Amino acid sequence: MKKSLFFLLATLACAPLARAAETLDYPEKDALISVTIPDGWEAKYKNGRLYANPPDDDSYFVELEEMEATPDDGEAAIKEAKESIESSFTNVKYDEIQQTGGNGLGLAILNAKGEDKDGKANLNAVLIVQPKAKKVILMLCISSQKGFEKYGEAGLGIIQGLKAK
Numbered sequence: 001m002k003k004s005l006f007f008l009l010a011t012l013a014c015a016p017l018a019r020a021a022e023t024l025d026y027p028e029k030d031a032l033i034s035v036t037i038p039d040g041w042e043a044k045y046k047n048g049r050l051y052a053n054p055p056d057d058d059s060y061f062v063e064l065e066e067m068e069a070t071p072d073d074g075e076a077a078i079k080e081a082k083e084s085i086e087s088s089f090t091n092v093k094y095d096e097i098q099q100t101g102g103n104g105l106g107l108a109i110l111n112a113k114g115e116d117k118d119g120k121a122n123l124n125a126v127l128i129v130q131p132k133a134k135k136v137i138l139m140l141c142i143s144s145q146k147g148f149e150k151y152g153e154a155g156l157g158i159i160q161g162l163k164a165k
Helices: 001-013 074-086 145-160
Strands: 022-026 033-037 041-048 047-053 060-064 091-092 098-102 103-115 120-129 137-145
Touching: 033 047, 033 145, 060 145, 074 091, 074 103, 074 120, 074 137, 120 145, 137 145
Parallel strands: none
Antiparallel strands: 022 033, 041 047, 047 060, 060 137, 091 103, 098 103, 103 120, 120 137
16 A cells, blocks of 8 residues: 555656646637637737747647638638638648537638648648627648647647637
8 A cells, every 4th residue: 555655646746747728818809719728838919810839849830810701601711711721831632621619619620731841731720610709710720740749639629628708
């Protein structure tokens, strides 16, 4: 029994402390959604967008922006998301769109792979429908393969933590 207790205490002493995530509103004024960013990540609002990334690591980043398209025109929203992606990336190959929802939001997830000046990139476009406000927000998660392997779970946590305001 004493050995088990010692092992448990030693394990807890060596384990990293869990750090709280930061919940931000987007847009910054007249918020439509809340976004939970992993603790320690850098987040900033600029020109109506919200940017977040791991500290001192540009291999994975997240960007949110309001779209022109409305929830009642899904084709226009998808076209706008693709245009946003293709304005920065070439040779883009899209997977089939996945639709889901929760926390008062509808989500359409468009996964893709493309290339830019830095090489190959994983591109995840999440179209976030806020039905009460009749708005669509585009969340782009962009990463290198190494960044995806390192931070992909954190990115999934950001998507799963989206909530309507």
